[in-house]
């Protein structure tokens with residue numbers, strides 16, 4: 069009898085040890101094969117959508133923050149919704165508690181903080197909201213990580229901007245160029261840049277800023293100048309709009325392709341040490357040059373006449389078949405509505421450090437290719453367009 073009891077006890081003990089070893093082994097296997105977890109704020113934006121695709125392809129589990137809105141269709145990420153390893157959560161950059169809870173729940177290895185009120189001109193109309201989201205929002209993300217005791221394991225990418233150089237103090241701009249922010253947006257982003265640097269030094273956190281110059285795509289918001297131009301060129305070529313109204317045509321930008329730039333965000337977090345990087349193409353063009361090339365791809369050659377507010381873009385030749393425009397017609401005009409109280413007019417980035425240390429190719433998509441792909445996309449889009457934002461833009465109702 070005693071033998072039988074001893075045998076049962078031994079058997080039960082053996083089973084429990086075996087189960088524990090098995091569960092430990094399962095846990096180790098899970099750690100070994102577990103996908104990295106990324107949390108993206110601003111997942112519905114231009115960059116957030118490309119970054120989600122990029123990280124999912126790399127095998128990440130991707131979590132994104134969305135805001136409640138009266139329209140539920142999230143155009144840029146609609147194709148990802150419902151795919152495995154892609155999860156959306158409600159939170160807001162102005163709501164610390166929502167961020168603390170979400171970071172605790174998701175336990176991310178990497179956070180990409182892309183959420184922002186990202187329109188420079190709008191920041192003059194809504195400066196306080198811009199400061200709350202673009203400046204204090206960064207602090208809230210950092211504190212959410214610390215509150216959940218993840219500061220040793222969770223890396224953070226901050227979407228910083230060439231707008232920090234603002235009223236530029238040198239051309240081209242690199243990581244050592246002094247900042248001179250020139251809009252409420254840039255001032256808010258400057259706080260984000262410094263608080264990231266502060267937490268890196270004070271708490272030894274792996275947090276970095278990518279100082280990204282303008283990057284565009286067929287998913288670019290329709291009120292940024294490049295997309296406003298490509299959409300209008302397409303609409304004018306289809307007889308759906310008469311004239312495009314712009315602000316400062318002399319403004320110079322270093323424009324790259326957003327899809328190329330999200331790779332850099334990831335590379336910055338894979339670097340051995342947490343550092344800030346300028347991400348740019350090193351090539352500069354004016355708004356006027358962008359418009360000339362965009363209209364050319366839509367089948368309309370432009371010539372320019374006049375100066376300042378009186379400058380006009382006039383049809384010089386029609387190269388597209390059967391376009392409803394005539395030589396001599398004014399298709400671009402200037403409206404002071406699109407002038408800014410202070411404007412940043414000379415951005416040109418020096419991406420040498422990113423090239424050297426991250427092995428990133430700053431010119432995988434050229435300016436010419438970028439303009440062409442955006443116009444091609446919009447020529448197709450306008451034929452199926454119902455929502456008439458461009459008409460509002462033409463009338464200057466929204467900026």
Ligand code: NAP
Pocket residue numbers: 109110111112113114115116133134135137159160161162181182183184185186187201227228229230279280281282283284289
């Ligand atoms: P975007 O298309 O305007 O996207 C901004 C994103 O932020 C959207 O997903 C938006 O959500 C979200 N957002 C705004 N306010 C929020 C809030 N209170 N709570 C949660 N989410 C909020 O911008 P982007 O061009 O992708 O740029 C991404 C980031 O890079 C931004 O921080 C921008 O300032 C910075 N940046 C952009 C460029 C550029 O050339 N694109 C250059 C340098 C830096 P909704 O969809 O709900 O509005």
Ligand code: G4F
Pocket residue numbers: 186187188189228229230231280281282283291292293294296313314315316317319320321355406407408411412413415467
């Ligand atoms: O396309 P934009 O509105 O972009 P901006 O101001 O450079 O800001 C973008 O790039 C920044 C990086 O440098 C980001 F941080 C920011 O989030 C955003 O993505 O304007 C470009 C230039 C400006 O000088 C503006 O004055 O184009 C000029 N412009 C001329 N006419 C116009 C217009 N801009 C807009 N949006 N609309 C016009 O009609």
